[in-house]
Amino acid sequence: xxxxxxxxxxxxxxxxxxxxxxxxxxxxxxxxxxxxxxxxxxxxxxxxxxxxxxxxxxxxxxxxxxxxxxxxxxxxxxxxxxxxxxxxxxxxxxxxxxxxxxxxxxxxxxxxxxxxxxxxxxxxxxxxxxxxxxxxxxxxxxxxxxxxx
Amino acid sequence: xxxxxxxxxxxxxxxxxxxxxxxxxxxxxxxxxxxxxxxxxxxxxxxxxxxxxxxxxxxxxxxxxxxxxxxxxxxxxxxxxxxxxxxxxxxxxxxxxxxxxxxxxxxxxxxxxxxxxxxxxxxxxxxxxxxxxxxxxxxxxxxxxxxxx
DNA sequence: TAAGATTGAAGACTCAATCTTC
DNA sequence: GAAGATTGAGTCTTCAATCTTA
Numbered sequence: 001x002x003x004x005x006x007x008x009x010x011x012x013x014x015x016x017x018x019x020x021x022x023x024x025x026x027x028x029x030x031x032x033x034x035x036x037x038x039x040x041x042x043x044x045x046x047x048x049x050x051x052x053x054x055x056x057x058x059x060x061x062x063x064x065x066x067x068x069x070x071x072x073x074x075x076x077x078x079x080x081x082x083x084x085x086x087x088x089x090x091x092x093x094x095x096x097x098x099x100x101x102x103x104x105x106x107x108x109x110x111x112x113x114x115x116x117x118x119x120x121x122x123x124x125x126x127x128x129x130x131x132x133x134x135x136x137x138x139x140x141x142x143x144x145x146x147x148x149x
Numbered sequence: 150x151x152x153x154x155x156x157x158x159x160x161x162x163x164x165x166x167x168x169x170x171x172x173x174x175x176x177x178x179x180x181x182x183x184x185x186x187x188x189x190x191x192x193x194x195x196x197x198x199x200x201x202x203x204x205x206x207x208x209x210x211x212x213x214x215x216x217x218x219x220x221x222x223x224x225x226x227x228x229x230x231x232x233x234x235x236x237x238x239x240x241x242x243x244x245x246x247x248x249x250x251x252x253x254x255x256x257x258x259x260x261x262x263x264x265x266x267x268x269x270x271x272x273x274x275x276x277x278x279x280x281x282x283x284x285x286x287x288x289x290x291x292x293x294x295x296x297x298x
Numbered sequence: 299t300a301a302g303a304t305t306g307a308a309g310a311c312t313c314a315a316t317c318t319t320c
Numbered sequence: 321g322a323a324g325a326t327t328g329a330g331t332c333t334t335c336a337a338t339c340t341t342a
Contacts, residue, residue: 005191006296010169012284015211017166019291020159042154062164091319091324122290131283135161141271142168147155204302240302240341
């Protein structure tokens, strides 16, 4: 029972994910962005000119609404996003990305692309596609947010 | 560029890993164990009666020596592990698992097995083997600790 | 020089709770 | 009741630095 700990999926997934996140945060540090903030900007960049609520951004980033609330607060202070009450839902706040936000997003994504390339070098193109396919399956079964491919 | 954020390997890996860790911590809470502590007990259980240093345990658990130091402190207080100076290296402290530690480890691993089963249901046996194979490849290329199969 | 242990400070995250609006 | 936003408390983690020993 104890012998197979290192073969367990959650363990292996955590080891790889933690190492990737570590590298990613290193590339992101010069831009003053963390994972939640980059994910928020990226989602807003895709949806632009539409807006998303903080709760939705949190779900798509895999963090709680509380974490995303703090992340958005920082983005607001720096003028990377703006926010306005949703006319139909009094409590909901629509978050929009600004031109400054788009510019920083482009820079940050270019910088983080190296992490993808470096990590994926170990896998062939077929393997990469197969890995993505299985991760999508897992995300689906766990009811996580899954963007359309 | 922004469009494929949701398809990036670090993002997908983080989403799945975070969800799995979340479930795992939920199962672990009744035992008063976190990831670092369970990983330490599991590694020590495999190596018993040999000992491991805190630094080694940290590397194998995917956390820093500082995190593992705190984790071990808690395990020591609860009598789940004991520690003694390594006779050959004055600064190194050998950590051993106790009978109490082994008993709790067995209980905790039984409880967390449900997370594995539940998450892997979405994948066939072949897919599971293939996923493990690719994760091992990634761990190897990133020079992470990889137990022998 | 290098490796191990540890402390203090800071960041990121969750849980719990509250408030507001539909 | 359900969904969204936010605050406060607590946990887990890393970064930076220090001390010790081979």
